[in-house]
Every structure is written in C-alpha cells, then in structure tokens.
Amino acid sequence: MLAGALKRSFSAASLDYLGARYVGAGHEICSYTSQPVRIPMRDGVHLAADFYAPEIPAGKNPAGLILIQCCYGRGSGISFINARIYAARGYQALFVSTRGTYGSEGVFDSGRSEHLDSQDIVIWMRQQPWYRGSFATLGASYLGYCQWALFNDPPEDCVAAVIPVAPHDQALHAWGTGSFRLDRASWSDEMSRRQDEKGSFLERLANMPGFSFLRSPELDNALARLPLEKSLRTYFGNRAPWLFEYLKHSDINDEYWTPCRHHAALDRVKMPILLISGWYDSFTEQTLHQFKHLKQRNVNVNLIVGPWTHVQASGLFSVPDILDFLAENVAKTGSYKHPAAKIYVTGAEEWRAMSDWPPKSQPKTFYLQDRKSLGLVSPAENATPASFIFNPLEPTPSLGGNQMAAGGRVDDSELADRSDVSVFTSEPLKEDLEILGAPTVHLMHTSDPPIADLFLRLCEVDTRGVSHNVTEMYQALQPSRETGKSLLLTFRDCAHRFKKGTRVRLLVAGGSFPLYARSLGTSNDRVRGENTVPQKHTVIVADGVSRLVLPECQMSGNVA
Known part of the structure; x- marks a missing residue:
C-alpha cells in the first residue's frame, strides 16, 4: 500500500456494488485504495488526480493501468463509472482533472490544452514506482476527446483505448453545419x-x-x-x-480551431480501439468517421452503436463489452469475441453482428409528390410545389433527435402539423423495408431571401398514425448556390427497419431551435444580427426532381 493511500470505505464499497449490478459489470475480484496526487505540467501548472490501486495478493501484478482525463470532477458518481469499477477488477487507474477544473491549476480553455497536458501526464506517469511499462486510456465524451488529443502523438506504451461518444474535432461539432x-x-x-x-x-x-x-x-x-x-x-x-x-x-478552418482538431490522430494511432456511440448521440457522425478511417488503415478497431442518447451511450450499457475488451488487450486474460461492428437496428429491435459499417446496400428511391406524399413513381411535370415560411421569431422547435440531453426517439407528430414544415408521407408499406447507412435527399429547392437553413428529418409513421424520428440533418445554405441545381443532402447514418404497414415520412423545415442558432434571413450573421426576415421555402417536386434515396439492405449480419 502506497504512503498516503486510503482504503475504500464501506459506503464507497456499497455504491460500487450497487452500481456494478446496474451496469452488469459482474463480480469484483478485490478492493482498492485511492491516493491524491499532483502532476506537474511543463509550464509549472499542477493537475489534481487520484490514483486507484487494486489490493491484490503479494506477488501478483495488477491487470493493467488505465489513464482517464476528465473535466467534470472526480467525485463518487463519475469516478465509479470511470475508475473505481475497474480498480475493483484488478486495474490501476489514474483519474486526472483537466487543467482549470476541480482542483487542477491553470485556466480551463475548452479543448486547447489537452494535447500538451496529456503528453506531460504520460511523462510523469512513466516515472512513478507503480508504472509497469504500458497503459490504456478510457473515457466518454470530453474524456474521449482528451484521448484523441493525446493520440496526435500516440505514446508507444499506450496499448488500448476505449472511446465512447467522443469528438476528435470540436470545430466540426460547433460550426460544421454552418x-x-x-x-x-x-x-x-x-x-x-x-x-x-x-x-x-x-x-x-x-x-x-x-x-x-x-x-x-x-x-x-x-x-x-x-x-x-x-x-x-x-x-x-x-x-x-x-x-x-x-x-x-465560425470558419472551421480558422487557425483558432487548430488545437481543437485532431484528425492527425486518426492517421497515427495503432493500438486496438473500442468505439461506442448511439443513434441519438450528438457525436455519432464523428464516431462513425473514426471507425471507417481506422478500419481502412487496418487498425484493430471495434464499434458498438446502440439505440442510445449521448448520456446512455457514455458507457452505462457497455461495461461488459469494455471489460471484455480490456481483458484481451490490457490484462491479456481473455478475448473480445465481438464482431468489428455491433449494431442495433431500431424497428427490428435487435442487435446485429457485422464485419463493417455501413454494409453494402441498394438505393430505394421515393419521389416527393404534390399532396404531401412520397411515392415510388416519378410525379408529373405539372406537380404542384410545396412551400412554407420559416419565421426566425417563431422558429421550428427541436424535438428529440441528436440533442445532447433532450434527444432520443420521440413522438414528433406535432412537427407535421406545423405550418412552417413541409411533410411528405408514403402509403403504408407492403413489405418490410430495412435501411442501413446514410439516406440522402436530392432536393430542388429555393428560398426567398436566399439566406436560409434546411432541417430534414426521416420519420416512421406507425399503424396508429404516430410519427417517430429515425434520422436527421441540418445545413445552412450558401446564398450564392445555384438554384437551378438540386441540393444533395446527406442524413446521419441510421439502422432501421420500417415494418410492413408503417409509412415513410420526410419532414422539411427551415430550422431546429434551440439545437441550432436560427437563420435570420439577412446579410448580418446569425450570431450578431438583430433584424430578421421570414424566409419562404419552396420545394419543387415536378418530374421527380426531388427524391429521397434510402440505403436498402436485406438483413445484413447475424443477430448478435
């Protein structure tokens, strides 16, 4: 036992026991001690941290060491899911508060200091008597972002990483839609x-x-x-x-954002990585990009995507998978037998084991029709366009979807009843339709004035007429765009089965507030402008110029 280390209290042990049962972590193998430490940075700042050490029999080694960097504190709730649950299963854990947070010195400046600080943490860690030559990293959301910052220069002794719901590019998240x-x-x-x-x-x-x-x-x-x-x-x-x-x-290529964009990490990491996301997470697009990029480089990468929001996908439902992954790649005592991609298909309500994501698919085209319909046959040349007016002072509301906390699958029927939304709905399907991947829309569209945004949502209308969201996209339009050409708009990836008797619905709106800052319709930017102009949107459907293309698959992969 290290000098200054504290044994786990009875109350902490009780919380660990109840928490482990909730997340399905299985039995503990030991107790642990915790010790507060201070970690020096190259500029003289010291970071606050807690070192957790498993109490294992003499002569036996810990299962491995896990590094966690966190800006949300090191209290009982967050330390349980990030450190203590692993310490009670034989792992050492170094749980560090990022610069300027929860006892760490310096000034918190979101996303900009993690690259250098993480390198200094590793240098300090290697000098400690308890360091055994290798470590893994772990943590969700901002904790996962810290991992990508470290991996700009990946340490050779980092042997594995668990990264749920985490961006590698903060600029893309903040301003990627425009x-x-x-x-x-x-x-x-x-x-x-x-x-x-x-x-x-x-x-x-x-x-x-x-x-x-x-x-x-x-x-x-x-x-x-x-x-x-x-x-x-x-x-x-x-x-x-x-x-x-x-x-x-607002320009994601501005030099300001350089320290917050870690695409280079995707080209440099070599260690096994477990990525976790949810279909309603804020960072799903970035996680899927990470998986695709690493897979193309032949990195040993695994992906789990569940029917989860950001908080749900942060590890609450994936602890057994994480423990299996660590057992193979860190402790070397087990094997991670899961497929490259473990995907939950909503609608079918089942997990699929897949060798890749997305799987191969065939385009299934629905044409936008007049009379608010979607059809498999191209409409006539004189089909009437659809139009609506987006009023920035009464913006279209955000309901469910990929919001940070209020997201998820919701009844969004009320959106279809709004006058500032155009709705296109198919007839009841005659057979199941399964889509895996990113739907697209070819949209012949104009707006007056030309400064406008588009929010599109793909929904399923059940046999009772209730609508639920499947996937969505948002895009600020370029005022200089060619209105004579259709826009190619790509949804977030999804995995969904529309069952026989349900209907496919496409919603087209001019905003989603307060998820996104609304378009004001004026030449003044949306951040500093005060004057607003309502924007008339027109969707042209004649002769099949506007269409929804779904990535249709036969049942792909085995049931997991």
Missing part, C-alpha cells in the same frame, strides 16, 4: 458554474454537463433573444470566455 450548435452554450454554462463536488451524489449527478434537462430557464431566455452574442454576454458575464471565442470563429 450554424452554431447551441448546446455549446448550455455545456459552457454548466462547465463555468460547477466546480464544487459537495452535496449529495444525485445533486452532483444533476450538475454534470450532459444532464442539461435541468438547465436554467434564464439561459433558455438568453438563447431566444437577439442579437445572440450580446444576449449571451449579458447572461454569462465573465464566465465561459471560450464560448465567445467559439462564436467569433
């Missing part, structure tokens, strides 16, 4: 307020970023007022200075 994702404001609000780990476990859990269903009504009001940047400055005051840098740099 509109600003407003969950960056709610996340920044929580990050700038909550540096206190006092209070009950439930109070601390409620205060963790990601549980933003508890965000303040005052922030909602601030997001609704114009101009957006001025309103947020009034609300935040001196808090969250990084948020206003985000707002200032």
